[in-house]
Amino acid sequence: xxxxxxxxxxxxxxxxxxxxxxxxxxxxxxxxxxxxxxxxxxxxxxxxxxxxxxxxxxxxxxxxxxxxxxxxxxxxxxxxxxxxxxxxxxxxxxxxxxxxxxxxxxxxxxxxxxxxxxxxxxxxxxxxxxxxxxxxxxxxxxxxxxxxxxxxxxxxxxxxxxxxxxxxxxxxxxxxxxxxxxxxxxxxxxxxxxxxxxxxxxxxxxxxxxxxxxxxxxxxxxxxxxxxxxxxxxxxxxxxxxxxxxxxxxxxxxxxxxxxxxxxxxxxxxxxxxxxxxxxxxxxxxxxxxxxxxxxxxxxxxxxxxxxxxxxxxxxxxxxxxxxxxxxxxxxxxxxxxxxxxxxxxxxxxxxxxxxxxxxxxxxxxxxxxxxxxxxxxxxxxxxxxxxxxxxxxxxxxxxxxxxxxxx
Numbered sequence: 001x002x003x004x005x006x007x008x009x010x011x012x013x014x015x016x017x018x019x020x021x022x023x024x025x026x027x028x029x030x031x032x033x034x035x036x037x038x039x040x041x042x043x044x045x046x047x048x049x050x051x052x053x054x055x056x057x058x059x060x061x062x063x064x065x066x067x068x069x070x071x072x073x074x075x076x077x078x079x080x081x082x083x084x085x086x087x088x089x090x091x092x093x094x095x096x097x098x099x100x101x102x103x104x105x106x107x108x109x110x111x112x113x114x115x116x117x118x119x120x121x122x123x124x125x126x127x128x129x130x131x132x133x134x135x136x137x138x139x140x141x142x143x144x145x146x147x148x149x150x151x152x153x154x155x156x157x158x159x160x161x162x163x164x165x166x167x168x169x170x171x172x173x174x175x176x177x178x179x180x181x182x183x184x185x186x187x188x189x190x191x192x193x194x195x196x197x198x199x200x201x202x203x204x205x206x207x208x209x210x211x212x213x214x215x216x217x218x219x220x221x222x223x224x225x226x227x228x229x230x231x232x233x234x235x236x237x238x239x240x241x242x243x244x245x246x247x248x249x250x251x252x253x254x255x256x257x258x259x260x261x262x263x264x265x266x267x268x269x270x271x272x273x274x275x276x277x278x279x280x281x282x283x284x285x286x287x288x289x290x291x292x293x294x295x296x297x298x299x300x301x302x303x304x305x306x307x308x309x310x311x312x313x314x315x316x317x318x319x320x321x322x323x324x325x326x327x328x329x330x331x332x333x334x335x336x337x338x339x340x341x342x343x344x345x346x347x348x349x350x351x352x353x354x355x356x357x358x359x360x361x362x363x364x365x366x367x368x369x370x371x372x373x374x375x376x377x378x379x380x381x382x383x384x385x386x387x388x389x390x391x392x393x394x395x396x397x398x399x400x401x402x403x404x405x406x407x408x
Contacts (some may be wrong), residue, residue: 002276007070007222008285008286008287008292009092009220009287010286010287010356010392011283011287011288011320011355011356012126012148012356013286014286014294014296014321015320015321016127017073017282017296018086018130018283018296018303018305018322018325019284019325020322021282021298022325022329025301025302025303026188026255026329027033027082027184028185028331029186029399030045030183030184030185030186030330031183031184031186032181032183032184033181033182033184034173034180034181035176035179035180035181035182036171037170038171038174038182038184039166039167039168039171039300040072040328041166041184041185042056042165042166042184042185042227042330042331042332042346043160043162043163043166043167043182043183043184043186043331044162044182044183044184044331044401045183046158046160046161046162047159047179047223048156048157048158048404049153049155049156049158049172049301050153050177050178051153051156051177051178052149052150052154052155053150053152053153053154053176054147054148054149054150054152055149056111056113056149057112057146057148057149057217058109058110058111058112058147058184059106059107059108059109059110059112059119059146059147060108060109060146060147060321061108061119061122061125061145062106062108062121063105063119063121063122063124063125063145063378064082064084064103064104064105064106064119064120064125064134064136064242065088065098065103065104065105065106065107065112065113065116065118065119065123066082066102066117066119066120066136066140067098067102067115067116067117067118067236067305068117068118068140068141068143068144069100069266070082070091070100070101070103070136070144071118071120071136071138071139071140072139072155072300072343073108074137074138074139074352075138075139076137078183078316078399079126079137080134080135081128081133081134081135082101082103082133082136083101083102083103083132083407084100084102084103084104084105084127084134085098085102085103085104085119085132086104086105086113086131086133087104087105087106088104088105088106088107088110088111088113090107090108090110090112091109091110091205092110093110093111094111094113096113096335097114097115097165098113098114098115103134103136103238104116112146112329113141117142117143117146117209118140118142118143118144118145118146119144119145119146120136120139120140120144120145120198121136121145124136124137124138125137128130134252146247147329149165151300153177155242157293159174159177160173160174160182162331163221163331163332165227165332166184167285175210177363181187184248184328184331185230185330185331186330187227187255187329187330188228188252188255188256188326188329189229189230189231189255189256190223190228190229190230190231190254190255190256190258190326191231191233191250191253191257191258192197192216192220192223192230192231192232192233192258192260192269192364193233193234193236193243193246193257193259193260194213194216194234194235194236194259194260194272194344195214195236195237195238195243195259195260195261195309196235196237196238196261196309198210198211199211199212199237199261200212200213200235200266200346201211201213201234201236204354213235214305214311214312215260215261215309215314216234216235216260217221217313218311218315218381219258219260219307219314219315219318220232220257221270222315222318222323223258223326226322226326226327226330227321227326227327227329228249228256228326228329228330228332231250231253233246233249237253240270240273240274243270244274244277245272247259247274247275247278247299248278248305251278251299251300251302251304254302254305255284255302256267256302256303256304256305257299257302257303257304257305258304258305258307258318258322259271259304259305259306259307260306260307260309260314261307261308261309262318262359270297270379271281271295272284273340275295275304275306278299278300279298279299279300279304280295280297281295281296281297282296283295283296285297287354287355287356287392288313288317288318288320288355288356288357288358289306289352289355289356289357289358290310290313290316290317290358291308291313291316291317291320291333291358292355293306293308294306294307294308294317294321298399305321305322311381312360312380314358315388316358319387319406319408320358328383333390339386339406339407340404340405340406340407341402341404341405342382342402342403342404342405343363343365343366343367343368343402343405344365344366344368344400344401344402344403345368345369345370345397345398345399345401345402345403346364346367346368346369347370347398347399348376348396348397348398348399349370349388349390349396349397350395350396350397351394351396352394352395353392353393353394354392354393355390356390356392357388357389357390357392358372358387358388358390359372359387359390360380360383360384360386360390361384361385361386361387361388361405362383362384363386363405364386368388368405369387370388371383384408385405385407385408386405386406386408387405387406388403388405388406388408389404389406
């Protein structure tokens with residue numbers, strides 16, 4: 001018959017207990033990395049500009065730098081003619097000071113020469129053949145087509161807030177500031193262990209009674225999507241000493257250990273015994289479907305979480321109990337991490353009254369369809385877009401009702 005589950009808790013209580021242990025065990029830490037490698041990382045502190053952008057008054061169009069007053073009254077029928085005395089390309093400069101009746105050819109991004117206060121676009125100008133004279137066909141006000149120094153960002157201005165996700169735009173801004181390195185939240189390192197005599201690596205040949213290990217890559221992808229770093233420990237069979245040694249190694253190497261399989265109350269499940277010897281059991285069993293056999297323990301100030309062996313149960317428990325906590329360790333705010341959306345339910349769902357229940361769902365034509373398969377059905381994973389929660393005292397959600405979907 002095996003032993004009964006110990007310390008069975010409600011799912012909401014389990015969430016609070018695990019969050020509390022994350023808060024106790026893991027202080028938020030930073031690491032300094034190159035800006036060029038910072039995409040999708042999270043800023044550890046506010047960053048202020050040390051320079052002005054633009055660094056100088058610059059042209060925002062190709063054309064001619066002029067004194068605006070020299071263009072007054074110019075039109076297509078009555079152009080003003082100016083003498084071109086120099087040319088400035090991007091990355092170069094002119095030492096000449098513009099006088100009335102003169103202009104300087106200029107490229108986009110080039111610094112405005114002394115004496116100029118406007119740029120006439122090349123489309124409104126024409127070079128007069130066999131001369132240095134330029135005909136101007138448009139009247140301009142001062143500062144037209146010029147980006148003034150500091151008009152974008154002033155020195156000392158806040159340019160990146162603590163907790164901001166470094167998207168391509170923010171990485172580009174830091175690069176424009178000449179910043180080479182910055183402090184970001186350190187990614188927690190997560191060891192992943194799959195347990196079971198029946199498991200094979202994908203490189204091995206299938207044998208009677210054996211199956212390929214799904215959960216290692218499944219949980220690896222989930223941890224990476226949460227912002228963690230992955231330490232794959234591989235497969236260990238149902239051998240007490242081998243599992244114990246692998247967990248002891250993982251405690252030294254990682255912040256968090258996630259095992260899949262070995263959490264039920266059967267004779268062959270040994271994870272609980274290993275944690276009992278090395279540390280303490282916090283939770284063994286959650287009033288939830290699927291995922292009742294979930295196990296949570298602590299070893300030397302490291303959290304170890306035993307997920308059910310069934311892949312659907314394993315991934316649902318990961319997203320329900322672990323995902324947000326790992327994201328919080330990386331500095332993600334709730335605003336950045338939670339992806340929820342409301343949809344109309346296409347088909348009625350029945351639920352077993354008495355415990356919290358979760359269902360995978362597929363989104364089609366802006367409606368959700370429950371994927372009604374057991375927790376070991378692998379095909380359900382490939383079609384699922386997220387999951388919905390059914391409260392413990394609800395026995396049915398009818399078609400056409402609006403429900404909230406937690407999106408993967």
